[in-house]
Amino acid sequence: MGKIAALPELLVNQIAAGEVVERPSSVLKELLENSLDAGARSISVDLAEGGVRRLRVADDGGGISPEDLPLAVARFATSKIATLADLERAVSLGFRGEALASIGSVSRLAIVSREAAQKNAWKIAVDGGTMTPVEPAALAAGTTVDVEELFYNTPARRKFLKSEATEYGRSEEAFSRIALSRPDVAFALTHNGRRSAHLPPEDPRARAARIIGDDFAAGAVEVSAEGAKLRLSGLVAAPGFTRASRDAQYLYVNGRFVRDKVVAHAIREAYADVLHHDRHPAYVLFLEIDPALVDVNVHPAKSEVRFRDSGSMHGFVFHALTRALSRPLAGETAPPPA
Ligand code: ADP
Ligand code: MG
Secondary structure: OOOOOOOOOOHHHHHHHHOOOHHHHHHHHHHHHHHHOOOOEEEEEEEEEEHOOEEEEEEOOOOOOOOHHHHHOOOOOOOOOOOHHHHOOOOOOOOOOOHHHHHHHOOOOEEEEOOOOOOOOOEEEEEOOOEOOOOEEEEOOOOEEEOOOOOOOHHHOOOOOOOOOHHHHHHHHHHHHHHHHHOOOEEEEEOOOOEEEEEEEHHHHHHHHHHHHHHHHHHEEEEEEEEEEEEEEEEEEEOOOOOOOOOOEEEEOOEEOOHHHHHHHHHHOOOHHHHHOEEEOOOEEEEEEEEHHHHHOOOOOOOOOOOOOOHHHHHHHHHHHHHHHHHHOOOEEEEEOO
């Protein structure tokens, strides 16, 4: 008698959800990335009880057609890549086609969406993995995704959630990371009916001021460096403005927030002469690199990357920052000769 059996689809999705959907903040990150991939210019986030009871993301992006709604919530179905070659040059934030399927297997998920060409909006719901038929709904434009009662059907996972304040704090951080990366897009955040952020489209320094603080943004030094098939830009703290923790370190590779030891080390080295060992630099840096030179597919949440040549990456970042930090700061330049 054989002992091996294929797992039921719901269980497969719930296992996958273990990797992509750890807590409300990870759901929020996936939904915000989907809104940006859909070309949204304005995104509102509404959370209840830290995002555990309800997490809603509404955007004004391109929308999903009624035919595509069942596929949007199906596992490994995506509109973003079709071939391995696409994967190797993917510029979208998503491409695995598993976030919505995973979220729908561990919550009550509802999507209402309207493509510009449609006369009305359409809705699909997934309740603990069970899909309801697509039906007409009301929505002016874009897509609204509602996630209620996260982990209601997986009590073991729900037990690992922390207090409302902790889950909210993490969700707010996920929101900030994405809002910092796209100052050209408007974002709003409310929690338990109270507005906690309202960000108009603005320039990068203004966005950094709202999210990291005026003190950082006012003195921050601009970085702009170009290499072979890569570009680094953004803002780094003036040498005198360092932090006691690493909480203001934002690095984006091709638009995606990542933590990377090689780049973090290169940045720290560039400050070495001016930084006390228990102080940390603050920065918002964007690395644009030929997708063929970096692998973002190492982790389902895509929070880590692997550079083809980490040695030259280290050197490039170190030199770019060293140059930026050695420029005289505004206000410290010598007055023009009389
Ligand atoms: P992925 O983002 O990796 O493609 P998801 O499960 O997150 O996988 O989403 C599945 C598909 O649903 C996407 O490829 C996209 O076509 C569609 N989709 C999801 N969210 C939105 C949205 N906010 N606006 C428009 N389309 C969306
Ligand atoms: Mg996605």
